[in-house]
Amino acid sequence: TQLLEQSPQFLSIQEGENLTVYCNSSSVFSSLQWYRQEPGEGPVLLVTVVTGGEVKKLKRLTFQFGDARKDSSLHITAAQPGDTGLYLCAGFMNRDDKIIFGKGTRLHILP
């Protein structure tokens, strides 16, 4: 069974702090996406990483794909209340033509 483990499951921190959430698997992925979901809405795509070791930045968010393309991390600098939400990672496998989602990290930023 192919699994994507996300950690931590829950994270509550003060505004202005930095944080990192992780997405790990024993499987190799062709690409990996990060999504953010807010209550009552569907997930919204934040970024796609394709190359092992790739780093992408989206304002205060930094995404990294592991060298072996089995894991990824999302680092948020100076977190703001607007960053609150459920962060989901999803791995895509070319050979199976399948997408696997992790269960997510629920992030709450306290003002």
Place this chain on the structure above:
Amino acid sequence: KAGVTQTPRYLIKTRGQQVTLSCSPISGHRSVSWYQQTPGQGLQFLFEYFSETQRNKGNFPGRFSGRQFSNSRSEMNVSTLELGDSALYLCASSWGAVAREQYFGPGTRLTVT
């Protein structure tokens, strides 16, 4: 460009009934996937349709079915509803590129009583 739309947004059904949910993808997207999201299991893949053909299927019982029309719009049907089918059902479209990025609709919240 309009996003993915899903109807209805909320639905309450009784155990044993059946339900049909509808999804209109982003214009130009030919792939439509359906997911079930619950607090305990997270986002679970139901099936994917591409050009009116089911391309992939998740591990759900046969009570869950779907179809896609020539205009790429898709419907999913759940027959003989069970209490455990209460969930947020999400539809996502993709234009079928290699990266397979998913663009989600707002979901249909189904409650089975």
